[in-house]
Structures are given as structure tokens and as C-alpha cells.
Amino acid sequence: MSAADTQNNHDTTGEPTLVGQAGPPAEAMALWYRQPARDWIEALPIGNGRLGGMVFGRVCHERLQLNENTLWDGHRQDTTHPDALSYLPEVRRLLFTGHNAEAEEIARQHLMGNPAGVKSYQSLGDLWLDMAAAATVSDYRRELDLDGGVVRVSYTLDDAHFTREIFASAPDQAIVVRLACDRPGRIDVRLRLTRQQDARCRAGGRRLLLSGQIEDRPEGAAQSLGLTFAACLQAIPEGGTVTAEGEVLQVRGADALTLLLATATRYYGDDPEAHCRAHSDHLQRQPYDRLLSRHLEDHRRLFRRVTLDLGDSPNAALPTDARLAAVQQGGDDPGLVALYFQFGRYLLLSSSRPGGLPANLQGLWNEEMHAPWNSDYHTNINLQMNYWPAEVTHLSECHLPLLAYTAGLIPSGQRTARVHYGCRGFVVHHLSDVWGFTTPADGIWGIWPMGAAWLATHAWEHYAFTGDRAFLARHCYSLMKEAALFLLDFLVEDPQGRLVTCPSHSPENIFRLPDGSTSSFTYGATMDLEILTALFRHCIAAATLLKKDAAFRGQLEDALRRLAPLQISQKTGRLQEWIADYDEPEPGHRHMSHLFGLHPGSQITLRGTPELAQAARRSLEYRLAHGGGHTGWSRAWIVNFWARLEEGEQAYANLKALLQHSTALNLFDLHPPFQIDGNFGGTAGIAEMLLQSHAGEISLLPALPSAWPAGSFTGLRARGGYFVSARWKAGKLESAELQATQTQTCALRVPKGSTVEGVELAGTAVPFERDADPALVRFKTQAGKVYRAVNGPSGRPSANRPHGRTLSGG
Numbered sequence: 001m002s003a004a005d006t007q008n009n010h011d012t013t014g015e016p017t018l019v020g021q022a023g024p025p026a027e028a029m030a031l032w033y034r035q036p037a038r039d040w041i042e043a044l045p046i047g048n049g050r051l052g053g054m055v056f057g058r059v060c061h062e063r064l065q066l067n068e069n070t071l072w073d074g075h076r077q078d079t080t081h082p083d084a085l086s087y088l089p090e091v092r093r094l095l096f097t098g099h100n101a102e103a104e105e106i107a108r109q110h111l112m113g114n115p116a117g118v119k120s121y122q123s124l125g126d127l128w129l130d131m132a133a134a135a136t137v138s139d140y141r142r143e144l145d146l147d148g149g150v151v152r153v154s155y156t157l158d159d160a161h162f163t164r165e166i167f168a169s170a171p172d173q174a175i176v177v178r179l180a181c182d183r184p185g186r187i188d189v190r191l192r193l194t195r196q197q198d199a200r201c202r203a204g205g206r207r208l209l210l211s212g213q214i215e216d217r218p219e220g221a222a223q224s225l226g227l228t229f230a231a232c233l234q235a236i237p238e239g240g241t242v243t244a245e246g247e248v249l250q251v252r253g254a255d256a257l258t259l260l261l262a263t264a265t266r267y268y269g270d271d272p273e274a275h276c277r278a279h280s281d282h283l284q285r286q287p288y289d290r291l292l293s294r295h296l297e298d299h300r301r302l303f304r305r306v307t308l309d310l311g312d313s314p315n316a317a318l319p320t321d322a323r324l325a326a327v328q329q330g331g332d333d334p335g336l337v338a339l340y341f342q343f344g345r346y347l348l349l350s351s352s353r354p355g356g357l358p359a360n361l362q363g364l365w366n367e368e369m370h371a372p373w374n375s376d377y378h379t380n381i382n383l384q385m386n387y388w389p390a391e392v393t394h395l396s397e398c399h400l401p402l403l404a405y406t407a408g409l410i411p412s413g414q415r416t417a418r419v420h421y422g423c424r425g426f427v428v429h430h431l432s433d434v435w436g437f438t439t440p441a442d443g444i445w446g447i448w449p450m451g452a453a454w455l456a457t458h459a460w461e462h463y464a465f466t467g468d469r470a471f472l473a474r475h476c477y478s479l480m481k482e483a484a485l486f487l488l489d490f491l492v493e494d495p496q497g498r499l500v501t502c503p504s505h506s507p508e509n510i511f512r513l514p515d516g517s518t519s520s521f522t523y524g525a526t527m528d529l530e531i532l533t534a535l536f537r538h539c540i541a542a543a544t545l546l547k548k549d550a551a552f553r554g555q556l557e558d559a560l561r562r563l564a565p566l567q568i569s570q571k572t573g574r575l576q577e578w579i580a581d582y583d584e585p586e587p588g589h590r591h592m593s594h595l596f597g598l599h600p601g602s603q604i605t606l607r608g609t610p611e612l613a614q615a616a617r618r619s620l621e622y623r624l625a626h627g628g629g630h631t632g633w634s635r636a637w638i639v640n641f642w643a644r645l646e647e648g649e650q651a652y653a654n655l656k657a658l659l660q661h662s663t664a665l666n667l668f669d670l671h672p673p674f675q676i677d678g679n680f681g682g683t684a685g686i687a688e689m690l691l692q693s694h695a696g697e698i699s700l701l702p703a704l705p706s707a708w709p710a711g712s713f714t715g716l717r718a719r720g721g722y723f724v725s726a727r728w729k730a731g732k733l734e735s736a737e738l739q740a741t742q743t744q745t746c747a748l749r750v751p752k753g754s755t756v757e758g759v760e761l762a763g764t765a766v767p768f769e770r771d772a773d774p775a776l777v778r779f780k781t782q783a784g785k786v787y788r789a790v791n792g793p794s795g796r797p798s799a800n801r802p803h804g805r806t807l808s809g810g
């Protein structure tokens with residue numbers, strides 16, 4: 001097997017002509033197609049959080065491209081620049097006096113990490129299933145059943161119907177492939193495991209063993225420091241024979257065939273080969289049906305928590321690529337949006353499971369040895385966006401890998417904080433890897449010391465949604481505090497006496513200085529102030545809840561009082577992105593960092609800070625008027641912004657643009673190239689259109705577009721620990737159910753045109769108060785109880801039931 005073969009992504013030679021038209025799969029929540037993937041970006045993803053595959057579904061030369069999420073090039077090392085701290089005062093002085101170019105010059109030489117970059121997450125390799133050439137097959141279909149987490153391929157060849165099922169099992173930590181046929185003895189297949197580099201494959205008995213070590217040899221090193229890894233494929237035929245021939249396994253005349261793939265790397269310290277062999281021994285004792293049922297149970301436990309119905313579509317019976325094409329030509333397809341939403345949830349639960357690493361820039365799925373941006377962890381938007389849907393779409397435990405990963409960065413981030421800035425706490429710059437990289441990378445824009453702080457806001461969000469105070473005390477608080485300690489020490493007074501971050505950036509944008517030159521290097525960027533405000537407020541709230549650290553709390557409060565404020569441009573009415581009202585050479589820049597306070601932050605809200613919300617809106621409109629949203633993640637962020645501004649039509653138009661311009665046939669988000677953040681940001685945006693809880697209220701259908709006049713959702717989560725379901729018709733709320741997990745007062749907002757006519761607990765009216773704002777009601781909830789809020793007139797409680805007492809009207 002040559003490297004050229006393994007790389008030949010487009011090779012469809014020997015693939016048969018497809019005839020006939022397979023109907024849609026039984027499962028409605030499925031991506032499905034009438035042809036195999038021509039290219040990697042058309043293949044269908046499976047994953048168990050650690051082990052992933054891209055299934056091409058080819059008839060005669062099936063390819064599964066494989067990933068294991070610990071398989072990264074590089075190694076753990078100290079990347080700090082020992083002299084950095086001695087240059088910091090001069091860099092600050094230069095920035096405060098407007099000598100940005102000179103500051104940049106010094107920073108490039110002395111403030112960057114060494115090395116100033118990370119190495120790539122790599123493909124594990126490929127599993128190939130070669131079958132005899134066929135001239136024609138009929139009724140071909142491949143599908144990704146989201147509800148079961150199974151890829152299926154089926155077709156008819158001559159008189160026989162062939163089926164394949166492929167899934168990545170979390171409970172059994174394996175990729176499982178099942179080939180079956182309705183005629184006995186028809187399964188003949190040659191199996192190969194390959195990798196472009198650093199590996200070899202051996203066949204023996206019924207197994208293939210691929211093993212190797214990434215070549216990572218620093219200058220002068222005698223040995224590679226790269227990870228060792230292994231993959232073991234086991235073939236279990238029913239009937240027929242298996243023979244090992246050199247580097248391949250040949251299966252002949254089987255009625256059915258089960259393939260079990262186990263993988264391991266040395267990342268967690270195991271011997272990968274020994275681990276794979278032992279795990280294969282265990283797997284081969286599990287019957288296929290048992291593996292499948294254990295997988296289905298595990299997958300559905302997470303997947304089925306949320307349902308979403310956005311209404312019918314005339315294209316519901318078409319294959320996914322045809323539906324996407326119709327939207328790309330301007331059509332509306334609410335069902336495709338619901339599918340996209342559930343696909344986002346599927347991707348998260350397939351790429352991020354407790355105990356493992358978080359989803360990277362491509363989630364889990366990467367076919368390259370040198371991936372775009374190394375498929376790393378970018379912390380100036382991308383990694384965080386991956387987790388925007390986690391809590392609201394009820395995949396809270398899938399958020400834990402991010403929190404654990406962030407906690408794992410603390411030792412390295414403390415060293416960088418000390419060596420580069422002389423500060424306590426921990427700092428993370430704009431990207432990281434699995435080796436604890438925390439220093440500035442890539443270029444001058446890498447000097448952005450806010451990554452840890454932003455990541456730490458996720459710890460609080462996890463608490464806000466789950467209400468898990470013990471977890472807050474045990475895991476979240478120290479993380480938040482370490483991130484805040486860094487900023488407390490890092491803040492300095494600017495020439496006007498305001499506390500600011502310095503040096504920093506507004507990721508990754510540039511501005512024009514009064515002398516006409518451009519720069520990106522600055523201090524007190526609006527985003528920094530917003531992230532810091534969010535984190536400090538979270539720390540104050542957590543310390544108050546946990547009754548600890550009064551002095552620390554006082555320092556945070558004091559810093560917030562002295563912090564440079566958010567500013568609205570006198571010239572343009574827009575929210576200023578920087579500390580001064582600079583012009584922007586790239587007004588449609590993909591990053592919209594200064595709007596962090598609007599989303600994902602909550603410093604800017606429509607009713608709490610109307611002037612800032614208006615200024616944020618102007619900034620957003622300006623970005624959009626100049627081509628903003630040209631990358632997938634940028635477009636997805638825009639959906640969330642409009643949702644927070646309660647502009648359903650604008651949110652929807654941008655969601656549609658995400659599908660039209662930034663979505664591949666397999667529904668992967670395209671930067672381009674493939675980058676998974678847009679999938680997650682898009683999924684979060686859809687949720688944000690239907691349910692919000694960032695402003696101290698649960699807001700139902702805050703940004704419902706006219707394209708979804710009727711629909712329902714169940715099982716979404718809101719801050720305060722609520723589980724929320726709702727149903728609407730003709731654009732008006734019919735009813736909502738809130739399951740409380742805490743005893744507290746619930747503030748519930750309904751959309752324009754709807755009013756709460758009653759609140760019930762098990763059919764009995766519950767007293768509620770109507771706010772001066774008629775869209776808002778308040779009532780007491782008790783942990784474990786389910787409350788139903790109904791809108792009139794169709795949802796009005798029947799006359800023989802008492803109405804809720806209202807304080808003003810109702």
C-alpha cells in the first residue's frame with residue numbers, strides 16, 4: 001500500500017454505476033444520500049468522544065478515516081521566554097504613549113513563546129475494505145442515523161441485498177463495523193489498516209495491528225519524543241474464512257462479518273500495543289447485538305434528551321444534499337434546520353465525553369498530518385464556541401472535558417503568568433494544544449492574555465445551568481479564581497488612571513492610528529474589559545455563595561469600579577472595539593470581539609443596558625454591511641447576536657446564510673476549510689432563538705422567525721437549573737413546561753403577542769405576579785416540580801379550574 005493510495009481521497013475507480021432510487025431511511029433524524037462520499041468532506045462522522053471515524057460508504061473500496069483524539073504531534077515542554085518580563089514595562093510605556101510599532105518590534109522579539117507555535121493533531125490512519133469490483137448496484141443509500149449514532153450503507157448487487165452498520169461505541173471503546181447480506185456466503189473482503197507515515201501494519205490470525213511513533217525529534221535528540229500509538233482490528237466472520245496475508249486480512253465466503261477496532265496512544269501512559277491487544281481480547285467476546293444495544297442505550301441517553309420540531313418542509317423526503325441545495329437556492333426548510341441543530345448535538349456528544357479531551361478545531365475528525373491551524377485549540381473564540389450548545393441543549397456532561405482541560409492548563413499557565421508578566425494566577429494566550437501550551441504563538445496577535453479568563457467563564461456557566469453547588473466548590477471555583485488572580489495582577493493604570501489590560505489585542509483585528517499607520521497591538525481592548533467583567537462578577541457571585549474569600553471579593557469589586565468603561569463612539573454611535581475611537585481598515589472583520597458583552601457574555605442586554613445594546617447593534621450592522629460573517633464561525637456568532645437582540649428575522653437570515661455559504665454536503669461547517677465551531681455556534685444560535693436565560697429571566701421564543709410559525713421543543717435547559725419545553729402556533733406561545741431543580745423565584749418572559757394566562761402545577765393553578773412589563777411574570781418554583789404556563793385563548797385553563805392570582809391584571 002503506497003502513501004499515494006492512502007492519500008487518494010478521490011479514488012472512485014472500480015466503483016459501480018448506481019441505479020434505482022432508494023427511499024428515505026426509517027429514521028427521520030438522519031442525514032442521508034444516494035451516493036457514496038466522493039471526498040472526505042462528504043463522508044459521515046462517527047465518534048465516541050475519543051475515537052472517531054469518517055465513513056465514505058463506497059461500495060467496493062470502503063474507507064474509514066480514523067482519529068484518536070490524543071494523537072498529537074509535539075511534546076510537553078516549557079515554552080516561556082525567560083526575558084519577557086524585563087521587556088514588559090517598556091512595551092507598556094510605548095503602547096501608552098502611542099508608539100505601537102516600536103512596542104510591536106520589542107514584543108515580537110521578546111514576548112513570544114519559544115517555540116511560538118504548536119504542532120498538529122494528526123490522523124490515526126485508514127481502514128480499507130476492498131471488495132470485488134461490481135458493474136452496477138441498485139438502490140444505494142448511506143445514512144447517519146442521529147438518534148442511534150449509527151452510519152448505515154445499503155445496496156443491492158445482483159440478487160443480494162448488502163448492508164453495513166458502523167458506529168463508535170463509548171461503553172465498549174471501539175469502532176464496530178458490521179457487514180451483512182441476505183444471501184449466505186457472499187461476503188468477500190480484503191481488510192487493510194494504513195497510515196501515511198510513522199507506522200507499520202502486521203497481520204496475524206484474525207487481526208491487523210498498526211503501530212508506530214510520531215517522529216518528533218528536537219535538534220540533537222537521539223530519539224523521537226513523539227507519541228507511540230496502535231490500532232488493532234479484529235475480524236469476526238460468521239461462516240467463511242479469514243486468512244492473514246502479509247499486511248492484509250482476507251475474508252472469504254462469510255455470511256456476515258463484524259470488525260472491531262481498538263486504538264490507544266501513550267498519552268495517558270499506557271503501552272498502546274499491549275492495551276489494544278488486551279482490549280481486542282475483551283471485545284471479541286462481545287456478540288454484535290450486545291455491542292449495538294449497549295451503544296444505542298448510551299447514545300440515546302444523551303441524544304434523546306432534547307427534541308425540536310420547527311414545522312414541516314415540502315422537501316422532507318429528499319436526501320440531505322438535495323435539501324441543502326434547495327436552501328442554497330433560496331428555499332426554506334425548517335426540518336433541515338432542526339436536523340442541523342440535532343447534528344450539532346450529535347457532534348458534541350460524539351467528540352467530547354467526560355474523562356477525555358475537549359473537541360478541537362475539527363472536533364475529532366481530521367484526515368491530515370498537518371491540519372489547517374493544526375486542528376488545535378484556539379481560545380480567542382473557536383474552542384469556546386464549541387461549547388456554546390453544551391448546557392442549553394442538555395449535554396452538560398459533554399462540557400466537562402473543556403473544564404478539565406482548562407484546569408490541566410493551570411500549571412503551565414501559572415509559569416507563563418510568572419515568567420512573562422510577573423503575575424499570580426494562570427494565563428492562556430490565543431491557542432493551545434494537548435501539551436499544555438500557554439505562551440504567545442503565531443505572531444503579534446498571539447499576545448492576547450485572555451484565553452484562561454474566557455475559558456473560566458465556562459466553569460460558572462456550568463454552575464448557572466446545573467445549579468450544582470458541590471461541583472462549583474470542588475472544581476469550578478479554583479479555576480475561576482486562578483484566572484481572576486492573573487488579571488488582578490496584570491491590570492495597570494492607563495495614562496487616564498483607568499485600569500486596563502496591557503499589552504493586548506482585540507482578536508485578530510487591526511486599527512488605524514492618528515498618523516495613518518495600522519496596528520493591532522493595544523491595551524484595554526473592549527473584549528478584555530468584557531471578559532474580565534464577566535469573570536470577576538462570576539467570582540464575586542461564587543465566593544458569596546460559597547461564603548469564602550471576602551478579601552479577594554473586595555479586590556475584585558474594587559478593580560471593577562476602577563476598570564475602563566465600555567464606550568460608545570461619539571462619531572458613529574457604535575460600541576468602540578478599542579480604548580480609543582480608531583478607524584477600522586477592515587470593517588467587515590470576521591471577529592466581532594467587542595460584542596462579547598452581548599454574547600456569549602451578558603453585560604449588555606436589551607432591557608438592562610439599552611444604550612449599549614443599541615451601540616452593539618450598530619456595530620453588528622456595520623460589520624454585516626461590510627461583509628462580516630464570511631467564515632462559518634463568524635456567521636454562527638452573528639446568529640447568536642441577533643437572537644440576543646431579539647431580532648428573529650435577522651437571526652434566521654444569518655442562519656440561512658450559514659447553511660447557504662458555509663455548510664458542506666455532510667453538514668460540516670466550512671470556514672472554509674472544515675472547522676467545527678460553526679456547527680456548534682449554529683446549534684447554539686438556534687437554541688438562543690428559542691430560549692434565553694442570561695438576563696435573570698427565562699425568555700421563551702425571544703427571536704422566533706416567521707419561517708417557523710408552529711413548532712415545539714422539549715428538554716432544553718435554562719440557567720437556574722430549569723428544564724424547559726414549549727409549544728407555539730401561528731407565531732404565538734401556546735404553553736411551556738418548566739421543571740424546576742431549585743426552590744426559587746422564576747421570572748418568565750413570553751414573546752410579543754403572547755401573555756401568560758395561567759401557571760399550573762399538576763393541573764392546579766399557582767399564584768403568579770405580573771410585572772409592569774406585561775410580557776413578564778414571576779412565580780415560586782420548588783425543586784422537583786413541573787410548572788406549566790399557558791397562553792390564552794387556546795391554551796387557557798378550562799373555566800372550572802381556578803385562575804392564577806395576579807397582582808396586576810390577569
Ligand code: FUC
Binds near residue numbers: 373378633
Ligand atoms: C482564528 C480565526 C480564523 C480561524 C482560526 C482557527 O485565527 O481568526 O478565522 O478560525 O482561528
